[in-house]
Amino acid sequence: MPMDVFATPAGAVDSLMARGAAFLGTRYAILGGAMSWVSERNLVAALSNAGAFGVIACGAMMPDRLAEEIAGTQALTDKPFGVNLITMHPNLMELVQVCLDAKVGHIVFAGGIPPGPAIKAAKEGGAKVICFAPALALAKKLVRSGADALVIEGSEAGGHIGPVSLTVLAQEILPHIRDVPVFVAGGIGRGEAILSYLEMGAAGVQIGTRFVCATESIAHPNFKRAFIRGAARDAMPTVQLDESFPVIPVRALQNEGTKRFLEHQAEVIRRYKAGEVAKEAGQLDIEHFWAGALRRAVIDGDVENGSLMAGQSVGMVTKEQPAAEIIAELLEQAQAALTARRAGA
Amino acid sequence: MPMDVFATPAGAVDSLMARGAAFLGTRYAILGGAMSWVSERNLVAALSNAGAFGVIACGAMMPDRLAEEIAGTQALTDKPFGVNLITMHPNLMELVQVCLDAKVGHIVFAGGIPPGPAIKAAKEGGAKVICFAPALALAKKLVRSGADALVIEGSEAGGHIGPVSLTVLAQEILPHIRDVPVFVAGGIGRGEAILSYLEMGAAGVQIGTRFVCATESIAHPNFKRAFIRGAARDAMPTVQLDESFPVIPVRALQNEGTKRFLEHQAEVIRRYKAGEVAKEAGQLDIEHFWAGALRRAVIDGDVENGSLMAGQSVGMVTKEQPAAEIIAELLEQAQAALTARRAGA
Structure with a gap:
């Protein structure tokens, strides 16, 4: 050049x-x-x-x-x-x-x-x-x-x-x-x-x-609207509650779904500790929680329960x-x- | 100039x-x-x-x-x-x-x-x-x-x-x-x-x-050694277990102390839910967990139980x-x- x-x-x-x-x-x-x-x-x-x-x-x-x-x-x-x-x-x-x-x-x-x-x-x-x-x-x-x-x-x-x-x-x-x-x-x-x-x-x-x-x-327009409204600090990683149950962190806008994920994790860990579920099955159960959740938000527009995966640049x-x-x-x-x-x- | x-x-x-x-x-x-x-x-x-x-x-x-x-x-x-x-x-x-x-x-x-x-x-x-x-x-x-x-x-x-x-x-x-x-x-x-x-x-x-x-x-030389050994991914923020108990996140090298903090949080939340402790007292209890812990690591060199506060540049x-x-x-x-x-x- x-x-x-x-x-x-x-x-x-x-x-x-x-x-x-x-x-x-x-x-x-x-x-x-x-x-x-x-x-x-x-x-x-x-x-x-x-x-x-x-x-x-x-x-x-x-x-x-x-x-x-x-x-x-x-x-x-x-x-x-x-x-x-x-x-x-x-x-x-x-x-x-x-x-x-x-x-x-x-x-x-x-x-x-x-x-x-x-x-x-x-x-x-x-x-x-x-x-x-x-x-x-x-x-x-x-x-x-x-x-x-x-x-x-x-x-x-x-x-x-x-x-x-x-x-x-x-x-x-x-x-x-x-x-x-x-x-x-x-x-x-x-x-x-x-x-x-x-x-x-x-x-x-x-x-x-x-x-x-x-x-x-x-x-979906709802998904786009959530991005337009979202601030950097709303895009948070999922939390791992127990080190014996590793969770691959996922960053998403917080909503009802992310709250329920935390509750779901706590419940699986409780069941594991009570001997009601094997470790591997519990692990899989936690990872499967989000299966379909992204599609629910992106395609169906359910921005309350679906997963609003987003980076901090969303702001x-x-x-x-x-x-x-x-x-x-x-x-x-x-x-x-x-x-x-x-x-x- | x-x-x-x-x-x-x-x-x-x-x-x-x-x-x-x-x-x-x-x-x-x-x-x-x-x-x-x-x-x-x-x-x-x-x-x-x-x-x-x-x-x-x-x-x-x-x-x-x-x-x-x-x-x-x-x-x-x-x-x-x-x-x-x-x-x-x-x-x-x-x-x-x-x-x-x-x-x-x-x-x-x-x-x-x-x-x-x-x-x-x-x-x-x-x-x-x-x-x-x-x-x-x-x-x-x-x-x-x-x-x-x-x-x-x-x-x-x-x-x-x-x-x-x-x-x-x-x-x-x-x-x-x-x-x-x-x-x-x-x-x-x-x-x-x-x-x-x-x-x-x-x-x-x-x-x-x-x-x-x-x-x-x-x-303390132990504190410095922990920094020299530490990698970026070892300097992690504390985790908040329950949204009704907000924790101000603190980034530190993970050790026995950070593990015990998670257990302590879980225990305070359990006691609160069982009606054994008031919310404000529980909150204060969580925030006080680290009081003295930084001094213990920096000055006394107890890098296992003290707080190794560090940024990700520690690597x-x-x-x-x-x-x-x-x-x-x-x-x-x-x-x-x-x-x-x-x-x-």
């Missing part, structure tokens, strides 16, 4: 995003966060058509259903997009094959360290592999195992989360991983933060919550607007921040 | 810190986090002598004891330092007067919105007032009430914490508060993060955890070293990051 491109803030932001965008094959190094029920063909295609990188959330879909969703997305966009697969899905290897058969270029493995054979199959099939790195040691291990890019996701993200915030993960991981692009995620809702993490060495960002209220998102969601407009706004904020800095120096 | 000062990264970092440093009267816009028992005369003076701004943690000290600590600090440094007062201290007004009598230039009010008369007395007595702002609306209110500077502290901080991470608070508050300097806090342990938040518009940073293992810190504490060396390291990291950026552009 000629030097004078960097003379404009837009050019400078593009140049900070260059490595991530080249890796994704997109205009902007912005990955859509994979949100079950929300990140389907409509939102994914809208993000990709707007120059970002949409990601289908496979979640609990079976292979046929995923193949359908990929085909549906391809009918709506000819731009690159990815598929997010949960590593503990019982049909993981088949799902990888579905992606390869459909020529999906990037597979994101989430919810744990992906098994070696899944990484191998994806790469041999010509896809690039993106993994979530929850700590520096694991980041290094994932790169050695063949990950082509990493996402570091802070605990301010929505849905299932790790314990460490993005500010801390970025300091611990970004200075030490140079071999592959690293995308940052969790709580990002404005362009100033995008610029800031790009300048710290991130190749790009992953954003979920901010896109829930995209016009193209099929989320920055103020209205419904087209995906392209959200992306343009984020980039304008990044560019304005850069302009202000240059004026100050 | 002449333009050529900004040509060097050190000059550019200085210039980003200029507003905060001018406000504090220091070389660097780095506030010491006020940590009870740790932030006493030795660490405070060491930070101020090294060009940062030490802050005495008054905590539960009574006025005479605070006067003594201030005098002790003044005997060790002729540089500016501040005093952190907890707004709910029963002798708050007397403590303000002690600070004013000793010509302390900056009073930091923590643990809640400070009462109007305390702000008024501090300002009329010639001190500058620094307040913690947990959300944008409160930040604006505090500025209207006379706060001369704000600290926004993310939930990755140690000790008593709010619910929102620094990445999110920075996006929500920094673009909207220009009238007073805003310092950022929570999880900051490397210079890259300092640079990044300065460029987002912060006037400076507040750092606590990173200074616990300063050579000058009187923390970035790797050895004991002089305060001046820690500060130099943070600035070198900020400058190196700026150099790398300029080389990249």
